[in-house]
Each structure stands twice: as structure tokens, then as C-alpha cells.
Amino acid sequence: MSKSNLINNSTKNKSGDHPELKEPVSLKKSVSPIVGIIMGSDSDLPIMKEAARVLNEFEISYEVKIVSAHRTPVEMVEYSQTAQSRGIKVIISGAGGSAHLPGMVASMTSIPVIGVPINNSTNPLNGIDSLYSIIQMPPGIPVATVAINGAKNAGILACSILSISQPYLQRKMNQFKEKMKEDLKLKNAKLEEVGLDKYLKGLQKAQSRR
Numbered sequence: 001m002s003k004s005n006l007i008n009n010s011t012k013n014k015s016g017d018h019p020e021l022k023e024p025v026s027l028k029k030s031v032s033p034i035v036g037i038i039m040g041s042d043s044d045l046p047i048m049k050e051a052a053r054v055l056n057e058f059e060i061s062y063e064v065k066i067v068s069a070h071r072t073p074v075e076m077v078e079y080s081q082t083a084q085s086r087g088i089k090v091i092i093s094g095a096g097g098s099a100h101l102p103g104m105v106a107s108m109t110s111i112p113v114i115g116v117p118i119n120n121s122t123n124p125l126n127g128i129d130s131l132y133s134i135i136q137m138p139p140g141i142p143v144a145t146v147a148i149n150g151a152k153n154a155g156i157l158a159c160s161i162l163s164i165s166q167p168y169l170q171r172k173m174n175q176f177k178e179k180m181k182e183d184l185k186l187k188n189a190k191l192e193e194v195g196l197d198k199y200l201k202g203l204q205k206a207q208s209r210r
């Protein structure tokens with residue numbers, strides 16, 4: 001994947017980075033998306049937005065679309081067949097219930113597809129049906145399946161795939177992992193300092209604020 005393909009209108013700075021990648025890309029202004037976030041219904045958005053959140057954090061341009069394998073199959077075909085020529089490098093696809101979208105999209109493009117099985121209030125089987133539908137692909141048509149409602153990990157995986165050819169993103173990915181380690185160290189230090197009971201109270205307070 002060449003850098004010029006990845007980022008349109010690129011002007012590199014001295015370190016070889018693409019400065020425009022550093023600008024957070026809002027959904028409306030994203031004229032050259034490189035990640036497609038698609039989902040079967042707007043009812044999947046509350047979960048799928050976590051993928052968008054990660055891409056915002058990594059300053060990667062993306063588009064969000066509702067495309068249903070069952071309700072709008074023609075649009076699904078068109079989306080899959082035009083994604084590559086429009087510059088999309090990774091597709092994150094979420095679906096609930098009988099979740100055919102990620103697999104069908106993967107069957108029509110060679111762009112990597114990350115599948116997110118959705119469990120929302122409309123799914124009486126707690127997302128297990130979606131998980132099985134997405135993960136159990138026939139040999140030859142892989143879908144990189146994350147956990148049920150694992151949209152955040154789907155976003156991180158998309159960044160990781162894109163970072164292969166982007167030193168700037170690779171650095172960001174390393175920083176992201178370092179920060180997780182540091183956060184955990186801080187938690188251990190606090191746990192030792194305040195003790196289990198006080199730590200748990202703080203945890204419950206923080207959780208109730210979410």
C-alpha cells in the first residue's frame with residue numbers, strides 16, 4: 001500500500017509524517033475516507049460509534065453508512081464493489097441478528113473486512129447468532145471477527161492494519177500501548193496506596209458516572 005494511496009493531497013513534513021493525518025477528521029469533512037464503517041441498521045450505531053471514536057483518536061478519516069445485507073442488498077453490492085476504487089483501505093462492518101453483512105462484503109472486495117457481531121436490545125439471542133454468522137466464514141473469504149460489541153477493538157485493529165505502511169500511525173499505536181501499560185501501573189500504585197475497600201468505592205463511583 002503506497003503512502004500516496006493512503007492519504008490524498010499529502011504533503012510530508014521533515015520526519016516523513018503526513019501532517020493532515022494529525023488533524024482530527026470530523027464525519028462531515030471526511031472527503032477522502034480510508035476506513036469504511038458500515039452497519040446493518042442505525043440501531044447498531046450506539047455500539048459502532050466506538051470504532052469511530054478510536055479512528056478520531058488516531059486521526060484517521062472514515063465514513064459511516066447504514067448498509068443492510070437484507071434490506072438494501074443492491075446498495076451493499078454497490079458499496080462493496082466501489083470501496084476499493086474510492087480509496088477505502090479497511091472496512092469495519094457491524095451487524096446484529098442474522099449478520100450477513102461482513103461476510104457478503106468480504107466476498108465482493110479484497111479490502112480487509114473486520115466484523116463486529118452486535119448485541120443490542122433487539123437481539124433475543126444476546127449476539128451469539130451474530131457472532132456465529134460473522135466468524136464462521138468458508139475458507140477463502142475471511143472476516144477478522146472481534147468480540148460481540150467489540151467495535152472499539154475493530155477500530156484499533158483497523159489502525160493497526162493501516163499502520164503497517166504509516167510510520168506516524170505505528171508510533172501512535174506504540175504510544176497507545178505504552179499508555180495502557182502506564183495506566184495499569186498507576187492503578188496498581190493506587191491500589192497499594194489506598195487499599196482494596198477505598199479503591200473499590202472509587203471504582204464504583206467512576207462506573208456510575210459513565
Ligand code: AIR
Pocket residue numbers: 039040041042043044068069070071094095096097098099100118120122
Ligand atoms: N440487520 C439489518 N439488516 C440485516 C441485519 N442482519 C440487523 C441490524 C441490527 C438488527 O438487524 O444490524 O442489529 C436489527 O435491526 P433494526 O433496524 O430492526 O433495529
